[in-house]
Amino acid sequence: MATTLRRPHYPVPVPVHEDLDPRRSDGVDDETDEVDDVGVRPLGDSGGTVSDEEEEVEDAVAEDIARFEASFRNITQRYRLINRIGEGTFSTVYKAEDLLYDHYQNEWDLDGDKENIDNISSSTLKQTSSRVQKPRYVAIKKIYITSSPLRILNELELLHDLRNSLNVCPLITAFRHHDQVIAVLPYFQHQDFREYYRDFTVDETRVYMHSLFTALSSVHEAGIIHRDIKPTNFLYSPSKQRGVLVDFGLAEREGTDYHHCTCCVEIPDRQRKIQTSVYATTVNAAFQAGQPVPKPTYPNNDQRSSRRANRAGTRGFRAPEVLLKCTAQNSLIDVWSCGIILLTFISKRFPFFHSADDIDAFIELCCIFGKKRMRDTASLHGQVLQTNVPNLTENGYSWEKILLWCTGRNKKGADGQGGLTEEEQEAVAFMSCCLELDPARRVTADEALDLPFLAGLGGSRMREDMEE
Numbered sequence: 001m002a003t004t005l006r007r008p009h010y011p012v013p014v015p016v017h018e019d020l021d022p023r024r025s026d027g028v029d030d031e032t033d034e035v036d037d038v039g040v041r042p043l044g045d046s047g048g049t050v051s052d053e054e055e056e057v058e059d060a061v062a063e064d065i066a067r068f069e070a071s072f073r074n075i076t077q078r079y080r081l082i083n084r085i086g087e088g089t090f091s092t093v094y095k096a097e098d099l100l101y102d103h104y105q106n107e108w109d110l111d112g113d114k115e116n117i118d119n120i121s122s123s124t125l126k127q128t129s130s131r132v133q134k135p136r137y138v139a140i141k142k143i144y145i146t147s148s149p150l151r152i153l154n155e156l157e158l159l160h161d162l163r164n165s166l167n168v169c170p171l172i173t174a175f176r177h178h179d180q181v182i183a184v185l186p187y188f189q190h191q192d193f194r195e196y197y198r199d200f201t202v203d204e205t206r207v208y209m210h211s212l213f214t215a216l217s218s219v220h221e222a223g224i225i226h227r228d229i230k231p232t233n234f235l236y237s238p239s240k241q242r243g244v245l246v247d248f249g250l251a252e253r254e255g256t257d258y259h260h261c262t263c264c265v266e267i268p269d270r271q272r273k274i275q276t277s278v279y280a281t282t283v284n285a286a287f288q289a290g291q292p293v294p295k296p297t298y299p300n301n302d303q304r305s306s307r308r309a310n311r312a313g314t315r316g317f318r319a320p321e322v323l324l325k326c327t328a329q330n331s332l333i334d335v336w337s338c339g340i341i342l343l344t345f346i347s348k349r350f351p352f353f354h355s356a357d358d359i360d361a362f363i364e365l366c367c368i369f370g371k372k373r374m375r376d377t378a379s380l381h382g383q384v385l386q387t388n389v390p391n392l393t394e395n396g397y398s399w400e401k402i403l404l405w406c407t408g409r410n411k412k413g414a415d416g417q418g419g420l421t422e423e424e425q426e427a428v429a430f431m432s433c434c435l436e437l438d439p440a441r442r443v444t445a446d447e448a449l450d451l452p453f454l455a456g457l458g459g460s461r462m463r464e465d466m467e468e
């Protein structure tokens with residue numbers, strides 16, 4: 001059963017740090033600034049403070065940690081860095097013990113007291129409280145100094161806004177030392193996606209997707225687009241059957257940089273626009289004159305400014321409208337990426353798409369959806385699809401065909417054997433709603449929770465109840 005926990009409501013965020021370093025007599029440090037200090041919401045049973053295993057640390061990582069500790073003033077008084085747990089394009093993430101846990105309110109740690117009580121044997125109870133306490137773990141995200149200050153601020157602000165959101169990893173606090181900013185998050189114990197995606201049953205996948213869509217629905221409700229939904233940004237614990245969404249480094253408020261696109265106009269107006277386009281009139285004129293359709297030509301010296309749109313995200317997870325540089329993108333780009341994650345689970349292929357650039361990515365979609373549908377998708381956003389790739393078919397392939405091929409199975413025969421199972425068909429029906437090429441027809445995160453594939457685990461109404 002999915003274990004989306006209700007987060008109790010907390011009053012307006014409270015600044016919890018009394019001073020910069022309770023152990024320092026002056027309590028003043030003019031070089032390390034607290035960037036944001038929020039009384040964040042609990043993470044539910046994050047598992048963040050449960051584990052106490054000490055992992056082996058490679059020499060190179062130990063050196064990196066030592067360098068970081070030496071360069072970031074006072075960090076060793078607050079945190080004991082244990083290991084490096086993530087290294088991405090924009091940051092390095094460390095697992096650390098929160099040494100000053102007891103000095104602060106820790107609303108983010110719902111299990112705090114319970115865990116200590118549960119795990120203490122009667123003999124240990126006799127010991128001093130400082131000895132019986134398990135270490136409290138946090139994840140320290142060191143954002144690369146090459147990131148623009150605006151981008152860093154954006155990530156911290158959005159995390160702060162999302163502190164009440166279900167299945168979103170909340171921000172505990174953040175610090176700055178010179179040009180280095182670190183964000184402190186509850187450490188969430190999870191497993192690497194590559195270790196479990198092949199073995200997941202459809203039911204286990206269902207629980208994963210329910211947890212992911214619960215997170216997404218609350219993010220979208222706050223008017224925020226994540227923009228980089230992919231397995232490494234959704235930390236999932238198969239044993240706890242829940243996950244948290246992380247990495248709001250590329251996230252943005254819906255409507256940022258919004259410009260008009262043909263996909264926004266009413267269908268009759270759009271059709272009129274497409275039919276009167278230079279491309280359509282050239283093709284029609286040739287057709288009416290009984291001449292062959294002219295080969296597309298391109299101006300030698302194109303004076304038009306190239307189309308600009310936010311293309312942030314990860315290759316293979318980008319929605320068609322992102323690839324087509326739609327200027328009116330909305331939160332539905334995240335739903336597409338969730339659909340790709342589901343496709344990975346049921347095809348047992350990761351990464352499913354493996355393109356070198358956006359053009360390749362578009363061709364990969366053409367392979368599956370066929371040229372006809374991709375031509376329509378391109379013209380939806382005012383673009384024209386021209387391709388001379390020989391093996392693209394007009395109508396593409398059904399999901400059933402692709403999935404059976406991916407998993408080395410046959411189509412259902414006359415003997416009733418083969419084909420997709422009923423559960424798989426239900427997953428495919430759900431996935432098709434997420435991988436709808438036209439964003440206006442794609443399911444929203446909230447609606448997805450009410451579709452048959454997820455509704456049994458508690459639909460969107462249940463989520464509303466949990467939040468009340």
Ligand SMILES: Nc1ncnc2c1ncn2[C@@H]1O[C@H](COP(=O)(O)OP(=O)(O)O)[C@@H](O)[C@H]1O
Nearest residue numbers: 086088089090091093139185186187188232247
């Ligand atoms: N709260 C957390 N608990 C445990 N691991 C985390 C946490 N936050 C991030 N990580 C690990 O660090 C990796 C990178 O973090 P992320 O926020 O995605 O940074 P980046 O912007 O560099 O991709 C994640 O994929 C995950 O493995």
Ligand SMILES: [Mg+2]
Nearest residue numbers: 088232233247
């Ligand atoms: Mg990431």
Ligand SMILES: [Zn+2]
Nearest residue numbers: 261263326381
């Ligand atoms: Zn568009």
